[in-house]
Amino acid sequence: MKRPAIAVTGLGMITPVGHTTDTTWDGVRAGLSPARTVPELQGCAVDFACTVAGIDLDEAVGGRSAFRMGRYVKFALLAAREAVADAGLDPAHWDGARVAVVVGTSSGGSAGLTEQAVALERRGPEATSPSGILLTIPNMPAAEIAIAMKATGPSLAPCTACSSGVTALSVARDMLTLGQCDIVIAGATESIVFPVAMTGFARSGAAARRDGDPARLCRPFAADRAGIVMGEGAAIMVLERAEEARARGASPRALIAGTGATTDAHHPTSPHPAGEVARAAVDAALRDAGWRAEDVDHVNAHGTATPQGDATEAALIGRAYPHRPPVTAPKGVLGHCMGAAGAIEAGLTILTLQHGVIPPIANLDAPEPGFAIDCVTKTPREVPVRRAVSHSFGFGGQNAVIALQAPQV
Numbered sequence: 001m002k003r004p005a006i007a008v009t010g011l012g013m014i015t016p017v018g019h020t021t022d023t024t025w026d027g028v029r030a031g032l033s034p035a036r037t038v039p040e041l042q043g044c045a046v047d048f049a050c051t052v053a054g055i056d057l058d059e060a061v062g063g064r065s066a067f068r069m070g071r072y073v074k075f076a077l078l079a080a081r082e083a084v085a086d087a088g089l090d091p092a093h094w095d096g097a098r099v100a101v102v103v104g105t106s107s108g109g110s111a112g113l114t115e116q117a118v119a120l121e122r123r124g125p126e127a128t129s130p131s132g133i134l135l136t137i138p139n140m141p142a143a144e145i146a147i148a149m150k151a152t153g154p155s156l157a158p159c160t161a162c163s164s165g166v167t168a169l170s171v172a173r174d175m176l177t178l179g180q181c182d183i184v185i186a187g188a189t190e191s192i193v194f195p196v197a198m199t200g201f202a203r204s205g206a207a208a209r210r211d212g213d214p215a216r217l218c219r220p221f222a223a224d225r226a227g228i229v230m231g232e233g234a235a236i237m238v239l240e241r242a243e244e245a246r247a248r249g250a251s252p253r254a255l256i257a258g259t260g261a262t263t264d265a266h267h268p269t270s271p272h273p274a275g276e277v278a279r280a281a282v283d284a285a286l287r288d289a290g291w292r293a294e295d296v297d298h299v300n301a302h303g304t305a306t307p308q309g310d311a312t313e314a315a316l317i318g319r320a321y322p323h324r325p326p327v328t329a330p331k332g333v334l335g336h337c338m339g340a341a342g343a344i345e346a347g348l349t350i351l352t353l354q355h356g357v358i359p360p361i362a363n364l365d366a367p368e369p370g371f372a373i374d375c376v377t378k379t380p381r382e383v384p385v386r387r388a389v390s391h392s393f394g395f396g397g398q399n400a401v402i403a404l405q406a407p408q409v
Helices: 022-032 055-060 071-086 112-122 138-148 164-177 195-204 240-248 276-289 305-319 338-355
Strands: 005-014 101-105 183-190 233-241 254-263 298-300 326-328 387-394 399-403
Touching: 005 022, 005 071, 005 164, 005 240, 005 338, 022 112, 022 338, 055 071, 055 240, 071 138, 071 183, 071 233, 101 138, 101 233, 112 195, 112 399, 138 183, 164 183, 164 233, 164 254, 164 338, 164 387, 183 338, 233 240, 233 338, 254 276, 254 338, 276 305, 276 387, 276 399, 298 338, 338 387, 338 399
Parallel strands: 101 183, 298 326, 298 387
Antiparallel strands: 005 233, 005 254, 183 233, 254 399, 387 399
């Protein structure tokens, strides 16, 4: 039986450079990082990050339900609203039993859990929130979206570290392929810019340390790359079978052509230096899509700006795509949005397919000598892109790759 094509018909984003898909796209194309000192991190070894600013999340969410939602949940709900509207759908008129929700996160409500622990320690049980559990558990983004959208189909919350967003999209695609639902609201969200998490990343050695302007510190693939700058945000998509989407008059933004996933089984935090298991995820995604390596017009790299991570990925890209397609790495602008990064970067890859524009890697003049990759630097590159891949690699050796193509290919 022929597998149905799966379309992305709606896209919603909230990131450090924009509260919507369009403003995020504008910010990423500009290639300037908003990283800044965060007052709440005063006294921490890392006191800066890329944060979502300039929005009252409670007001944006509206109603009386915001009190029970962690920051990461609010991000997901706002992005989901935009995605559903972008798809031209109205929850009041769909069959909720045929709508699923798959929203990943890496750390969930760890910030909320910490806040509740501090309140308990300092002021006792009565100081904790009656909604304390709801502020912490990782399925709440999916649950709150399901409640808001009256989606009574399956609701899932994948957690595969920084690969969670691509894992969510892959699971959503499989559910549609198997006929388990007709619409999936899928993506990922994250917000862990708080002292305990930032201290943990500093202690692990993965975080960049302050050395001048925070906005210049995240330099993916640069010879002087210094480590991760934290980000936060969410990206949510609406997925449907392409034939059914077109039948209702929708215009797909892109098609999910293939996905691949592997596990390094090497080390909790360090990628396998040979990169062969991550390469297997790339090969699996290409095989699933029915593509040759030479069919790939663009690579959206994981590109965390860590010394070992970037070196491993650069070598992988050089081997996997010998024709040297242009490469970007959005974390130079957005910071590392952790569990949300894969969904955000898949969303940006879709926008590249639509607009034929590859955003530049922020803070990069040229890749480290010896990296056989064509990095887009300084200004956006206008080039036709019909097929593209986005890499996501996470702690625990989690590797996930998604292959996306323009609808007309």
